[in-house]
Each structure stands twice: as C-alpha cells, then as structure tokens.
C-alpha cells in the first residue's frame with residue numbers, strides 16, 4: 001500500500017535553473033546545494049534562515065563537505081577542492097568537450113563517487129568515478145548516460161545508483177570501495193517521470209526524486225514502493241535529510257526546460273519530519 005502526502009514548505013524561494021545535490025553539513029549546521037547551470041553553490045541555515053551563494057568558475061554538479069572544512073566540487077572539467085580559506089585547486093582534472101559533472105556522493109570510506117554526463121545526454125557518454133583524497137581516480141562505470149543518485153545502505157554493504165534514462169534504480173554489493181553484482185532494485189514506470197537523485201534513510205529505505213514526476217518516492221529495502229510525496233513542482237531533482245536530527249527532507253528543484261510557469265520551480269523545498277536520515281560522511285581529502 002502506498003501512502004500519499006503533499007506536506008511541504010519552501011525553505012528557500014530561489015529561482016534556480018537546475019537545483020541539485022542537497023547535502024546536510026553537520027559541521028556548519030547548514031544545507032549545501034548547487035544550481036548546476038548557474039554555477040552557484042548555495043548554503044542554507046535552517047536555524048537562522050541565513051543563506052550564502054558562491055559563484056564557481058564552471059558548472060557545478062555537486063558540492064560536498066570535506067573533513068577539516070571546505071568543499072569538494074564536481075565541476076565541468078573535473079573535481080576540485082575549496083579550502084576553508086576559500087582557496088581552490090584541482091584534485092582531478094579531466095576535461096572532455098561536451099561533458100560536465102553531475103551528481104556525486106561520499107561513500108562510507110570517505111571516497112567521492114562523482115558522476116558525469118554529456119550536455120546533450122548522449123547515451124553512454126558519461127561516467128562514474130571513485131576519487132580519494134590523494135587524487136587517485138578509478139572509473140567505475142564508463143557507459144553512463146546521466147549519472148545521478150548514489151547512496152549506501154546503513155550497513156554500507158549495498159550501493160544504490162541511478163542512471164536516469166534507464167528508469168531504473170540499481171543496487172550493487174559494496175565492500176572495500178568496490179561495487180559489484182549490479183542488479184535492478186526498482187523501476188519507475190513510463191508515466192511517473194524519471195528517477196533523478198536519491199538518499200537512503202536510517203531504516204535502509206531509498207528515497208528517489210522523480211524528474212517530470214512531481215514527487216519523491218520511498219522504496220523499502222526490498223524495493224517495494226511504500227510512500228509517495230507529491231510536490232508542487234514538476235522537476236524535483238534530488239533529496240536529502242537535514243536539520244539537527246536529520247528528520248527534515250530537503251528537495252532541490254529545477255526550472256530548466258519548463259515551458260509553463262511554476263512559481264516554486266527552482267526553490268529548495270523541505271518536508272518537515274518526513275523521516276530519519278543517515279549521517280553523511282565528509283570527503284576524506
């Protein structure tokens with residue numbers, strides 16, 4: 001049985017072109033998110049309402065906290081590091097014409113799993129790469145179209161992954177930094193939109209934002225759909241738990257490609273008390 005909710009609040013009434021990658025940073029008590037096509041990294045402090053916006057030199061697919069402070073950025077031409085004092089250096093520069101960074105996630109071992117895609121979404125033109133703080137980079141998947149949601153089960157033994165146009169949420173066995181035995185976990189049917197970003201909660205359930213689906217879905221660890229949260233925007237892009245108790249679900253949204261006006265498209269939405277998230281590791285580097 002699926003339960004449908006439509007409770008939500010507007011955390012930040014932004015007009016992001018392509019809001020993505022919500023990430024709670026417990027070190028600062030802020031939610032980090034990006035506007036990919038506007039080359040901006042946003043932060044939002046729910047306790048005070050304070051917001052910051054930082055311009056990046058290139059389109060930025062994701063921004064994640066680093067141990068010791070600062071950010072790791074999945075940019076157009078590769079992965080870069082922003083130091084706590086604001087300095088920037090490349091960790092892994094790998095420019096490919098027509099390709100950009102997209103979603104990324106930090107694994108339980110502190111490595112960054114960074115996805116790419118082509119601007120024209122050429123089938124198989126993207127990648128998923130594992131990076132460590134010493135700059136080592138291993139291409140894990142090299143036939144991806146739109147590398148998107150990536151997350152791990154509470155025990156770290158499963159990795160969930162989305163290549164959006166496949167309409168699948170896949171699952172891998174995960175150990176020692178390696179993802180093997182890829183198989184389908186769930187599939188989004190044709191009229192429900194496309195799976196985009198994902199997060200895993202403390203019960204091991206997988207929450208998936210549905211691009212063109214106007215909703216976030218929750219799947220049980222067995223891959224059964226058990227909750228649908230309807231949203232007032234057609235293009236939610238990603239979701240993550242945040243707040244001091246990790247119980248508020250933050251949802252990024254997009255305006256890009258919309259023809260009809262949607263007053264909340266591009267805003268950062270929040271669903272208070274939607275569930276209980278997992279602490280997300282910072283990038284060890």
Ligand SMILES: O=C1O[C@@H](CO)[C@H](O)[C@H]1O
Nearest residue numbers: 102146148164196211237
């Ligand atoms: O995350 C993303 O989803 C796509 C649309 O499928 C969007 O362009 C990309 O950043």
